Amino acid sequence: MRKKTKEIKxxxxxxxxxxxxxxxxxxxxxxxxxxxxxxxxxxLESVGCDIVRVAVLDVVAAKAIEEIKKEIDIPIVADIHFDYRLALEAIKHGADKIRINPGNIGGDDKLKAVVDAAKDAGIPIRVGVNSGSLERDILNKYGGVTADGIVESALKSVSLLEKCGFYDIVVSLKTTNVPLTIESYKIISEKIDYPLHVGITEAGTIFSGTIKSAVGIGTLLYLGIGDTIRVSLTGNPIEEVRVGKQILKSLGLSKGGVEIISCPTCGRTKIDLIELAQKVEKATANIKQDIKVAVMGCAVNGPGEAKEADIGIAGGIGEGLIFKKGKIIKKVSEDKLFDEFIKELNDILKEKSL
Incomplete structure (x- = not known):
């Protein structure tokens, strides 16, 4: 069961x-x-991103937020490092949330100025703690980077905001190490009720980063920890959203969209199943209805193993079967298989929309 946290807008x-x-x-x-x-x-919006963050490197970037907001439909978060004036400018120009480290924003007076501006604008602040930027005294106290040290740093930042009378707080504790990240979130989830932003920072390329993020984020979500997620990948940000959506779907934490079941292929496979599965995945990527699709390599296991799928394909020798809920509805030659599948899928989508 998901841990109950404070609601933040x-x-x-x-x-x-x-x-x-x-x-x-x-x-x-x-x-x-x-x-x-x-x-x-x-x-990013088109593939299901709910919130987007932008880097604010200078005043020009902060002012650009106002123009950007006129053209987009999702909330925008300003990512601020060190300079409190950039936080003030970002808030002034419409940021829906700011991400800061209260400990390096320039001192108590400057932090209070940022907090007061956020209060007046009615926007939250995300406290971002990164294992690579822990305070020296905490590193010395714990003998290096530890989960307890990361949590202590985060709680210190939270207390700085609370002393200013500010409570619209989101907290993140990111490291590049999956077990360390999991342990840090487990500890802090028992100490605060602020919503938690979950992710593995600097996870890596699309391949390795996807695996690390799926393991780390997936474990935390399974434990009921996490209110918003960001998959950090070295690549097109669109892939971050796609991976995030799949993590949620794999745990049953999101509704809508296509879930694809496909077999790994074996010696019984006589059609180009890999290409077919990729075509199906691409063609169904933006479907909003909740639907399960199967792409199976052979008729021996296809309809039976994937009988829970709303619609599926099972390969044969130069041909394939199209089935719905495990029942075969037609046999089609391989060259027409994809097109016929799309026709049947569209019929299901129409029925679901009625």
Whole structure:
């Protein structure tokens, strides 16, 4: 069961409480280039991103938030490092949330200025703690980077905000180490009720980063920990959202969209199942209805093993079967198999929309 946390509003999206787990990503464009940034955010929106973060490197980038917001439909988070003035400018120009480290923003007076501005704007602050930037005294106390040290650093940052009378807080504790990240979140989830932003930082390339993120984020979500997630990959941010969606679907934590079941192929497979599965995945990527699709290698196991699928394909020798709920509805030659499958799928989608 998911741990109950405080509800926080980020623009049009609410996280924590009973709200669905929100998927986040971050643009890799120059925020000052409004056109490119808007284009990338719209791409992220199209694949299911709920919240987007942008880097605010200078005042020009902070001011660009105002123009970017006019063109997008999801909340925008300003990522701030060190300079409190950039946080103030980002808030002034419409950021729906800011991400800061209260300990390096420039001192108590400057932190209070940021907090007061966030209060007036009615926006939350995310406290971001990274294992690579822990305070020296904490590193000395624990003899290096440890889960207890990461949590202590986060709680210290939270207390700085609370002393300013600010409680619309989101917390993240990110490391590149999966077990360390899991342990850190487990500890802090027992100490605070603020919503938790979960992820494995600097996870790696699309291949290795997907695996690390799925293990780390998936474990935490299975334990009931996490209110919003960001998959950090070295690649197109769209892949971060796709992976995030699949993690949620794999645990049954999101509704809507296609779940694909496909077999790994074996010596019985006589059609190009790999290409077929990839075509099906691409063709169904943006479907919003909740539907299960199977792409199986042979008629021996196909309809039986995937009988829970709404619709499926089972390969044969130069031909294939199309089945619904385990019942074969037609046999089609391989060259027409994909097109016939799409026709039958569209019929199901029409029925579901009625």
């Amino acid at each position: 980020i623009g049009s999206v609410r996280i924590g409480g009973e709200n669905p787990i929100a998927i986040q990503s971050m643009t890799n464009t120059d925020t000052r280039d409004v056109k490119k940034t808007v284009h990338q955010i719209k791409e």
